[in-house]
Amino acid sequence: GEDVEQSLFLSVREGDSSVINCTYTDSSSTYLYWYKQEPGAGLQLLTYIFSNMDMKQDQRLTVLLNKKDKHLSLRIADTQTGDSAIYFCAESISPGGGADGLTFGKGTHLIIQP
Amino acid sequence: EPEVTQTPSHQVTQMGQEVILRCVPISNHLYFYWYRQILGQKVEFLVSFYNNEISEKSEIFDDQFSVERPDGSNFTLKIRSTKLEDSAMYFCASSEGRVQETQYFGPGTRLLVL
Numbered sequence: 001g002e003d004v005e006q007s008l009f010l011s012v013r014e015g016d017s018s019v020i021n022c023t024y025t026d027s028s029s030t031y032l033y034w035y036k037q038e039p040g041a042g043l044q045l046l047t048y049i050f051s052n053m054d055m056k057q058d059q060r061l062t063v064l065l066n067k068k069d070k071h072l073s074l075r076i077a078d079t080q081t082g083d084s085a086i087y088f089c090a091e092s093i094s095p096g097g098g099a100d101g102l103t104f105g106k107g108t109h110l111i112i113q114p
Numbered sequence: 115e116p117e118v119t120q121t122p123s124h125q126v127t128q129m130g131q132e133v134i135l136r137c138v139p140i141s142n143h144l145y146f147y148w149y150r151q152i153l154g155q156k157v158e159f160l161v162s163f164y165n166n167e168i169s170e171k172s173e174i175f176d177d178q179f180s181v182e183r184p185d186g187s188n189f190t191l192k193i194r195s196t197k198l199e200d201s202a203m204y205f206c207a208s209s210e211g212r213v214q215e216t217q218y219f220g221p222g223t224r225l226l227v228l
Contacts, residue, residue, distance in 0.1 A: 004156075035219070042118070042205060043157070043219035088157065101147060101159025101170060102217065 004105035006089050011111040018076040020108045022089030025070065032065060033102065034074045035088040043088065046074070076110075084112045116140045118220035120206050126226045127196055135191045135223045137206030146189045147207040147217065148181065150174070157205065163189065196227045 003025045012018045024032070030051050035043040049056045049063045049072070056063045062075040076083055086107040119138045127133050139146050148160040161171040163181055178200075180192045189208075193200055206220040 040221070042120075042221040043207075045216075045218065090157075101149065101162055101172065102157075103159065104149075104157035106154075106156050 004089055004091055004103055006087075006105035006108045008106065009109045009111065011113060012079050013113045014079060014081060016079055018074075018079045018083065018110055020074045020076075020087050020089075020110065022072040022074075022105055023070055024072065024089070024091050024103075026091065026103075027067075027070065031092040032063075032072050033088075033090040033092070034061075034063065035090060035104075037086045037088065037107065039085075046087075079110075079112055081112050081114075084110055086110070118206055118208055118218050120204075120220040120223050122223060123221065124224045124226070126228065129198055129227055130195050133193050133196055133225065135193075135204050135206075135225070137189045137191075137208075137220055138187050139189055139206065139208030140210075140218060141187070143208035143210050143218075145169070145209040145211070145217075146181075146183070147209075148191045149205040149207065149219075150202040151205065151222075152199075152202040160191075193225075196225075198227050201225055201227045 006022045031048055033048040034046040036046050037043050047058050047061050047063055049065050054065055060077045064073045086109050088107045089105040090102040092102050121136045146163040149157050151157045159172050161175045161181055162169040178194050182190050203222045203224050205222045207217045209216045
């Protein structure tokens with residue numbers, strides 16, 4: 001079955017880069033996602049990557065996908081206090097669509113030190 | 115910016131009682147989802163809904179659960195006879211079409227069963 005694993009905490013200094021890692025088990029994953037959850041709020045889609053891509057960059061965010069190792073990472077450049085949140089990795093195995101649910105990791109708490 | 119809304123934000127109920135959690139998806143979206151997150155655990159897919167019927171459901175979504183789109187705007191999750199282990203945060207999500215990257219989440223309803 002599908003499983004997504006993340007480390008639970010990451011602490012970085014303000015201004016440094018944060019790298020949040022995720023591993024998944026299902027090699028048939030088609031889309032991989034990063035969601036952000038701030039306290040008391042819902043899950044906000046940050047970015048996603050399709051499984052035939054290795055990298056995607058969107059402003060301060062860089063997603064790297066290593067399909068061989070089934071490893072996904074999210075790099076946040078110049079981390080700010082507003083980046084403090086829980087970051088969830090998620091995968092979808094739906095081949096090009098459909099209403100399948102996403103499989104989430106437990107989330108990584110990103111803690112920003114001044 | 116359009117968003118998914120959920121009511122109530124918090125609900126406390128006695129074991130064995132029925133609860134209905136409400137969601138208003140984004141208006142032009144066609145696919146609707148419920149997820150839950152037990153405290154300290156992963157976000158888990160419950161069910162997806164399209165064209166007035168269940169599209170997919172997980173093994174969590176047993177006969178105690180039902181979903182309905184009673185009118186053109188609301189999407190509800192009913193738990194018929196709540197158990198202690200139903201205590202969780204319940205997230206509603208919606209997507210415009212069959213492409214997975216467009217799932218937008220609501221802020222969640224925190225359900226506490228006593």
